Amino acid sequence: MYxxxxxxxxxxxxxxxxxxxxxxxxxxxxxxxxxDCLVSNALKIAEALGVTLNDLLELPKAEKSE
Numbered sequence: 001m002y003x004x005x006x007x008x009x010x011x012x013x014x015x016x017x018x019x020x021x022x023x024x025x026x027x028x029x030x031x032x033x034x035x036d037c038l039v040s041n042a043l044k045i046a047e048a049l050g051v052t053l054n055d056l057l058e059l060p061k062a063e064k065s066e
Contacts, residue, residue, distance in 0.1 A: 001056045003045060004032040009060040010049050020048035 007017055014032075018025045021044040031037045031045070039053075046053050 001031075001035050001037070001042065002059050003028070003035070003037075003056065005060055006049050006051055006056060007032070007045075012049065017045070017048055021045055 007014070012020070014025055014028050017023075017028055021028070021041075023041060023044060027041070028045075031041065037045075042053055042056060046056055049056075
């Protein structure tokens with residue numbers, strides 16, 4: 001999953017995403033490094049970023065064109 005790329009495309013920092021999701025900053029950093037997580041955490045991140053779970057499986061459109 002492309003958590004970091006979607007977070008950056010949304011202009012959200014790791015600390016802000018932690019606030020929005022209720023997940024710890026460390027958890028988000030680990031998820032961005034590993035690229036996998038529990039579905040419940042992925043749903044929280046997707047909701048906070050305004051994307052779907054399917055969107056998280058692909059690079060953001062801005063990233064694809066580069």
